[in-house]
Amino acid sequence: MRLATVLNPMSNENLALAAQCGVTDVVARYLGPDAREFVELKRRVEGFGLRMSVIEGYLPIENIKVGRDDGTEVAQMKSLVEMMGELGVEVLCYNFMAGTDWVRTRLDAPERGGARVTAFDLRDAERAILLGHDGAGDGGAAAVEEISAETLWRQLEAFLSELVPVAERAGVVLAMHPDDPPLAKFLGRARIMNHVDAFERLVQLVPSASNKICFCQGTFAEMGLDIPATIRRLGEHIGYVHFRDVRGTAESFAETFHDNGPTDMAAAMRAYREIGFTGPIRPDHVPQLAGEDDGEPGYTMKGRLFAFGYIRGLMQATAP
Secondary structure, three states, X not given: OEEEEEOOOOOHHHHHHHHHOOOOEEEEOOOOOOHHHHHHHHHHHHOOOOEEEEEEOOOOOHHHHHOOOOOHHHHHHHHHHHHHHHHOOOEEEEOOOXXXXXXXXXXXXXXXXXXXXXXXXXXXXXXXXXXXXXXXOOOHHHHOOOEOHHHHHHHHHHXXXXXXHHHHHHOOEEEEOOOOOOOOEEOOEXXXXXXXXXXXXXXXXXXXXXXXXXXXHHHHHHOOOOHHHHHHHHHHHEEEEEXXXXXXXXXXXXXXXXXXXXXXXXXXXXXXXXXOOOOEEEEOOOOEOOOOOOOOOOOOHHHHHHHHHHHHHHHHHOOO
């Protein structure tokens, strides 16, 4: 396993801090169609002894999900995967939530010592805050019409049929992130990546070593699952890991510190060892600590530093 991270902002200071804490891999957001921006970012990352191994977030994929793409987005995604292959960036993490990315209804729920975390309560869904994509926080989800599960599955299969062969040639893994929260329907639109059977169906749509799963522990925990058992069940299909925990259910939950939630995180790490997972694993949403009032909820740096140490400790404690 390789410890990875998102850095927000991707400043020289944060790159240095990550390297000092034992991080080896950096996760980048999609920067647009100009490959030169990725080349420059890769150069900066490597200057700190790190490597850029994952791209996720802000992808040109929204029209693909709802069947409105005129071919432009598919072409952009193919170009992205080809560029990733040329640059040696091995994982592309995406999701199939139509009209939203991850959604929360609260950004300041209290955690240990007064730290603030993001939370979700379905009863407050009309105040949902969209995070992690262009237009975050603008309430834009309400503008997208209803969509059925059948349509999403049809669009997903067509998308993978186009993109997986490109990914195979490029040596890139496509890693599907679960719906967050993992509800069967949200704001009038169906969701499909919200239970284990759906992920088993996903990898069979276009069977390939390039068609895999982003195992976001917090989201699978929201499904009420035994996390170590689910890791073993999905096994070789896991290509990327978001290591986090939550307290609650899909209808009402809050993030936790990595060491303060209900999941046995050591048992989860042992399960990754058992299935032979060697890819990037990163802390996901972290608490916002004292002095970080202006940071992006879930992605501030102090909580990330705590997470780096905690995850490295688990990795070392479970090493063969």
